[in-house]
Amino acid sequence: MPGKKPINENDLNELLRALYLDERAAVVNEEEARFVMEQDYLTKINPAKEKDLLNKLTKKPGHSGGKLFSLFILIALLIGLALFYLFRATPVNSSLAEQSHTPQNVTENAAQQNPLTANGVEHKPDQNNTPYIKNADTFARQLIQVQPGNSSSSSASGVPEKISQAREEKVIPYLSDKDKLRYSRLKQQILHQLISSDKALYTHIDAGKIFYAGKKTIVDAFAIRNMGISNLEYKTFLADLLIQKRNEDYFIAQVFPENWAKYEYPLLANTYFQDEKYKDFPVVNITYEGAKLFCQWLEEEAKLYIQQNKLKNKPIQVRLPYDEEWIYAAREGYAKIAFEKGYNSIYDSDEGLVDKSFESRIELVKKRVKRIDTLYTLYTTNKYGWKENEMIAFFSKAFNYNNTANTDTIDTERMKVSGKIGRASEMVNQRNSSRVWLSGLSWKNKEDYLQLEKEFKSHLSSPFVGFRPVVINPADPEYKNPFW
Amino acid sequence: MTELVKKLKTKDKQAITALYNSYGKKLYGFAVCKWNLDEDEAWDLIYKTLYKIIEVIDRYTFENEKKFNGFVYQVFINNLRNYYKEKKSKGIETVELEERHEKILSEIKEEKEEESVTMHMICLKKILEQFENWKRVLLLMKAQQFSYEEIARYVNKPVKQLKVYYMRAKQVLTDKVNECLNNNE
Known part of the structure; x- marks a missing residue:
């Protein structure tokens, strides 16, 4: 309202409002007050803000009291951590440690002084001067320490640009004879399922054509896993590397559960890979090199299995899927790759979705699945960006379907459920390229995908990324009998 | 109503919740719908209003609900008025941060306004x-x-x-x- 120019409608309203406030602040108008209180105002009340307000007014803990409480918890945590480090630094009696199942890193010197024993068998330190984790169970006792305040600095939104995936301290898990026996049996199951082409795990996909990246492409026949490689299968692989004394390969293939903590999932950091209840969930937090090594290991072991059992099978090839294979498998509905709200295909920087018809095909799969699989609503859920409690609650749904975990079995029925509920994005190769795509679930849009990809590149592994291999019969170039 | 006021004088938590449910919610709606305050501003205003009522209620007696209504409303209106005054004064502060010659011009302009x-x-x-x-x-x-x-x-x-x-x-x-x-x- 510069100068004393003529008043307009807006100025008038502004003045009237100011006048109203001046007058009503000076003199109470009870009738008007009653009128204002009787009206219905169509506003949404934010329950969190409402609770916050009432907390402030009633001075409940959560504000000043809450801060004190948080401070107390923080101090208790720091003391706990300090005690833990102190405890770790102190040499302990090995037998006591085994009884308590407490994770203890023991240096080589300590190991030499106190040869580690389990099940009455003496275990010597390995030749690479690598310390052992002294524990009865090979992988289950891996404890991830979450530093207070660490999560925020390295959370999904603020991922450091470069993080070396190699741990500063190279630690080889201790493998007892009992573990060796257990994992050897599991390995035999894995190989048997592969060679017998167990339909619960492997789906045969005939050769066909696919419209991929703007042109028709022929896809040769292959078999693809129905779900990602599970934690138990991957543990078996890691254990076999240790049994074979392939320690350097172990370091390449090892799992990095601490990635969970970077995304503020401290509980999952200590349970998802370690706890037997998640044994049939897809393995995550492995590197691309680790996934490739798994495929190579499976291929080599399958070859040995065929030789040792004098089978007539031809050697098979195991590798990560190519981009077009993964899409083709999903499109044909063979591989039970579920539709999800969001891009279900592979993002292409030039084309967006590689093939939009993929989505419509998946819609058909969705309808089919709706009729036969009540788990549909569970496994079509995007999980990237969830909070830990949401994630754990979601994972726990798998236990409702099959709560009995036989730890000595590659349980395909349980994997069917857990593989869907725990499904992560998968590493997929681009043919004739070093490009690795992260295909499938976990992300709901292009921004999510790019963020996930950035984080994966930065950490070299991710709690949202696993893998499923394909198997091909290279001995049949004409594909008259592509399977085995 | 007198019961609510009595309990408010003892800073009873249930009475404070009742005060919010009976008056706070309505005034929040009034602030958002009729005075165009955003969510945070409105919550802040309701907090100030209810806090003030709880703080000073010892000094007052109310014959009936109507009187108490009027009292609550007047506290709210006073806070709303202060909010607008503060908003206006903040606007002047930003002018003061400008260059000196601009500041002088602004001051003249403000005075005129x-x-x-x-x-x-x-x-x-x-x-x-x-x-x-x-x-x-x-x-x-x-x-x-x-x-x-x-x-x-x-x-x-x-x-x-x-x-x-x-x-x-x-x-x-x-x-x-x-x-x-x-x-x-």
């Missing part, structure tokens, strides 16, 4: 005094974005006529305020 606003307000008050009370209420309530239906219930006039009355009253008010401003130049 203040003078102008005062003059506008004097004229507005003067003219409004000449209006019938219900027309006065109509203009004030319409400026708060109350609907004709809502105002009709309060001033007890037919809704259809109210719109016409409002348009005429506003036109008369605008003309007379402008006339007043011209006469005082």
Whole structure:
């Protein structure tokens, strides 16, 4: 309202409002007050803000009291951590440690002084001067320490640009004879399922054509896993590397559960890979090199299995899927790759979705699945960006379907459920390229995908990324009998 | 009601919750819908209002609910008024951060604006005094974005006529305020 120019409608309203406030602040108008209180105002009340307000007014803990409480918890945590480090630094009696199942890193010197024993068998330190984790169970006792305040600095939104995936301290898990026996049996199951082409795990996909990246492409026949490689299968692989004394390969293939903590999932950091209840969930937090090594290991072991059992099978090839294979498998509905709200295909920087018809095909799969699989609503859920409690609650749904975990079995029925509920994005190769795509679930849009990809590149592994291999019969170039 | 006031005087938590449920929610809606405050501003205002009531209630006695209503509303209006004053003063602060010559110009401009606003307000008050009370209420309530239906219930006039009355009253008010401003130049 510069100068004393003529008043307009807006100025008038502004003045009237100011006048109203001046007058009503000076003199109470009870009738008007009653009128204002009787009206219905169509506003949404934010329950969190409402609770916050009432907390402030009633001075409940959560504000000043809450801060004190948080401070107390923080101090208790720091003391706990300090005690833990102190405890770790102190040499302990090995037998006591085994009884308590407490994770203890023991240096080589300590190991030499106190040869580690389990099940009455003496275990010597390995030749690479690598310390052992002294524990009865090979992988289950891996404890991830979450530093207070660490999560925020390295959370999904603020991922450091470069993080070396190699741990500063190279630690080889201790493998007892009992573990060796257990994992050897599991390995035999894995190989048997592969060679017998167990339909619960492997789906045969005939050769066909696919419209991929703007042109028709022929896809040769292959078999693809129905779900990602599970934690138990991957543990078996890691254990076999240790049994074979392939320690350097172990370091390449090892799992990095601490990635969970970077995304503020401290509980999952200590349970998802370690706890037997998640044994049939897809393995995550492995590197691309680790996934490739798994495929190579499976291929080599399958070859040995065929030789040792004098089978007539031809050697098979195991590798990560190519981009077009993964899409083709999903499109044909063979591989039970579920539709999800969001891009279900592979993002292409030039084309967006590689093939939009993929989505419509998946819609058909969705309808089919709706009729036969009540788990549909569970496994079509995007999980990237969830909070830990949401994630754990979601994972726990798998236990409702099959709560009995036989730890000595590659349980395909349980994997069917857990593989869907725990499904992560998968590493997929681009043919004739070093490009690795992260295909499938976990992300709901292009921004999510790019963020996930950035984080994966930065950490070299991710709690949202696993893998499923394909198997091909290279001995049949004409594909008259592509399977085995 | 007297029970609520009694309990509020003892700072009873249930009474505080009841105070929020009976008055806080309504005033929140009023602040957001009629005064266009955003969510955070409105929550802040409700907190200040209820806090003030709880703080000073010991000093008051209320004959009935109507009196207490009026008291709550007046506390709220005072806070709302202060909020607008603060908002305005913050606007002036940003001017002070500018370069010196700009600051001087701004100060001159502000002074002129203040003078102008005062003059506008004097004229507005003067003219409004000449209006019938219900027309006065109509203009004030319409400026708060109350609907004709809502105002009709309060001033007890037919809704259809109210719109016409409002348009005429506003036109008369605008003309007379402008006339007043011209006469005082």
